[in-house]
Amino acid sequence: MKKLSLLPVAAIVAVLFFQAIPKSESNDHPILNPEAPALPADVKAIVQQKCYGCHNAESKNEKGKAKLDWDALEAAKKSKALATMGKITEELEEGAMPPARFLESNPDKKLTAEETATLMAWSTGKKKKSE
């Protein structure tokens, strides 16, 4: 009987565990929707690492969120997505992103030439989704 009475306690502990897992993930490290197919995997990896910290739906960086939200881009219809990709291309051509001031304190977020090329190939449509 005593062992059986432990069951509800164990159940509660288990529930707490399950609740804790997704919560801590979404709060500490926002993750770009891995299920949405809009972005090729290599592009998504770069975006996740270098852009998504500011450009996501929950971002505390209001300007970054307003200018570009990768979650919204993945869900956007074609015309809106293309328009956004065009603007991303412009930013990349100017080397304007990530912003220089942000890079001062986060030098590891700087895009390498190769990463920029990968992003541009996608944003200019020179690389198809299936490739």
Add this chain to the structure above:
Amino acid sequence: MKTWQYLLGGLGVILVALQFVPNELPVVETENPGDLIGTGIVSDEVGRMLKQSCYDCHSNTTNYPWYSHVAPFSWLVAKDVREAREELNFSTWTDYDMMEKLEKLDDISIEVSEGEMPMGIYTAIHSSAKLNEAQIKQLVEWAETTMDLVVEEEEEELEEEDSVE
């Protein structure tokens, strides 16, 4: 003479001198075969709104009021119109490629819905250029619908090219 008279005189001399600073207002061109209005993607009503609220800066058909020829206002007008045409010129709409059209339409929908455009400094003087809530809604809807049309057009062209090959 009193001090205030000297000051006023000095100000007058400065204002006259300002008129000799070279400044060129962007040229007005009345013949614009590539203008957005005339491509058939704008209803009469939206066309009228664009002309009334946007075309003074975002087209080659700027209507310069008299004071836009007087420095220092002329400097501001010249700069704003020049930059506005660079950013978006409805008079050369057909020169834009698909991506540019999409970007510009997307910007129109964002800027107009947020009340950033037409600019406050412009509507303060040109009150007829102000857009009311209903007009803003209509313009934003037009921009978003047109984005879809632009993509469809491009896809049809691509299909035609494919079928030719």
